[in-house]
Amino acid sequence: MSQPGSSKDDLGSALxxxxxxxxxxxIGLGALLAEDFRTHGSDPLSPGFWALAIHRFGNxxxxxxxxxxxxxxxxxxxxxxxxxxxLWGIDLPYNAKIGRRFRIAHHGAVFIGSRAxxxxxxxxxSVTIGLKRKSERLAPIIGNRIEIGPxxxxxxxxxxxxxxxxxxxxxxxxxxxxxxxxxxVPARFVAPEKELDRPAGxxxxxxxxxx
Amino acid sequence: xxxNLSTGLQEAVAPKRDDEENAxxxxxxxxxxxxxxxxxxxxVExMGLRELLAEDFGTHDRGLLxxxxxxxxAHRVGRRAANVKLRPARVALEAAYKMAFTGxxxxxxxxxxxxxxxxxxxRLWHNGCMLLTARSIGNDVHIRHDTTFGPARGTDGTPxxxxxxxxRADIGSGACVLGxxxxxxxAVVGANTVVLKNVPPHATVLGVPARMIPT
Numbered sequence: 001m002s003q004p005g006s007s008k009d010d011l012g013s014a015l016x017x018x019x020x021x022x023x024x025x026x027i028g029l030g031a032l033l034a035e036d037f038r039t040h041g042s043d044p045l046s047p048g049f050w051a052l053a054i055h056r057f058g059n060x061x062x063x064x065x066x067x068x069x070x071x072x073x074x075x076x077x078x079x080x081x082x083x084x085x086x087l088w089g090i091d092l093p094y095n096a097k098i099g100r101r102f103r104i105a106h107h108g109a110v111f112i113g114s115r116a117x118x119x120x121x122x123x124x125x126s127v128t129i130g131l132k133r134k135s136e137r138l139a140p141i142i143g144n145r146i147e148i149g150p151x152x153x154x155x156x157x158x159x160x161x162x163x164x165x166x167x168x169x170x171x172x173x174x175x176x177x178x179x180x181x182x183x184x185v186p187a188r189f190v191a192p193e194k195e196l197d198r199p200a201g202x203x204x205x206x207x208x209x210x211x
Numbered sequence: 212x213x214x215n216l217s218t219g220l221q222e223a224v225a226p227k228r229d230d231e232e233n234a235x236x237x238x239x240x241x242x243x244x245x246x247x248x249x250x251x252x253x254x255v256e257x258m259g260l261r262e263l264l265a266e267d268f269g270t271h272d273r274g275l276l277x278x279x280x281x282x283x284x285a286h287r288v289g290r291r292a293a294n295v296k297l298r299p300a301r302v303a304l305e306a307a308y309k310m311a312f313t314g315x316x317x318x319x320x321x322x323x324x325x326x327x328x329x330x331x332x333x334r335l336w337h338n339g340c341m342l343l344t345a346r347s348i349g350n351d352v353h354i355r356h357d358t359t360f361g362p363a364r365g366t367d368g369t370p371x372x373x374x375x376x377x378x379r380a381d382i383g384s385g386a387c388v389l390g391x392x393x394x395x396x397x398a399v400v401g402a403n404t405v406v407l408k409n410v411p412p413h414a415t416v417l418g419v420p421a422r423m424i425p426t
Binding site for chain 1: 313316317318320322339340342357359364385387389403404405418419420
């Protein structure tokens with residue numbers, strides 16, 4: 001697609017233009033939704049699954065080339081998209097490209113404005129992926145097999161390498177090489193599998209003693 | 212403890228300052244400067260459901276529109292639903308609990324499973340988006356919006372991998388307490404702090420990851 005438009009203050013222009021189906025190639029909508037359903041623990045009450053399903057549907061509808069046929073689908077999509085924002089706070093525009101087995105764990109409050117997200121990415125609640133500043137035009141590119149902790153902000157024209165781990169409440173505005181772990185405000189690199197994976201020492205005793 | 216319900220409620224909830232003034236006379240080993248616990252600390256299990264809900268209602272400023280109150284109330288009912296002897300009543304109660312749990316999770320995003328051992332007068336502030344999968348939450352704990360309690364990455368979510376929040380801990384908004392750690396009694400966890408290690412009693416921690424700061 002062509003470069004994002006030059007209109008000011010148009011957040012949408014940071015994303016791909018969204019004139020074509022950006023769902024993962026080589027898999028039909030039904031199979032894709034079934035896979036997403038399994039990814040979300042086969043839980044029909046999972047907000048993440050429904051938000052992602054709306055996203056997939058929004059992309060799928062772009063395959064309907066006839067405008068008149070597409071119009072009712074677009075109305076349905078927009079209604080569902082607004083509904084997901086209002087009910088769960090999950091803002092997942094269809095033109096943010098998302099790979100397979102993407103998982104939104106927990107309740108929403110999520111904004112995903114990335115240019116691309118790879119496969120097997122898990123995000124949690126209160127995650128923001130988007131522009132660094134209003135004046136900037138480019139959003140992050142997220143690789144494969146990445147875990148993003150709750151409350152993390154990933155902003156700006158950056159790339160997050162495969163198999164990385166982004167800790168809770170981290171504010172990340174720099175490139176991350178594959179296999180790294182970052183945590184902090186602003187993000188610092190830590191030894192992988194050390195600080196984040198393992199809580200320091202098991203809890204000492206049983207339940208709260210002073211109860 | 213023969214107080215009538217409504218007066219007991221007001222005593223238990225409203226005048227913390229009075230309690231603080233009275234505390235030296237009682238000679239309790241109260242924390243210096245910290246809030247003094249209210250005397251009635253019977254375990255939740257020993258209380259009647261109605262008494263408990265009335266207390267929670269008072270804790271949440273008697274606000275019928277407080278999401279925190281409804282989340283805690285659903286939790287209290289859910290804890291007891293499984294113990295109801297009469298089968299039809301139990302089935303109905305379980306169904307009602309599940310509906311309420313999902314509704315609260317969807318509308319406000321407060322996820323407080325009934326496996327969590329929640330103490331008395333726990334206050335959930337503001338509008339939701341909390342994931343509170345702790346092992347236990349003590350008495351008089353205050354929790355603000357966007358808080359996360361849960362297992363650290365790569366652990367299986369069994370009780371030993373979940374955090375324990377002790378009595379009177381104060382959790383700031385956006386804080387994350389992850390893994391089988393213990394937040395000590397009267398500790399303060401600052402806003403957006405990520406706790407991955409034990410927090411000693413009366414400590415104040417802040418930052419990502421959490422650092423102790425002098426009080």
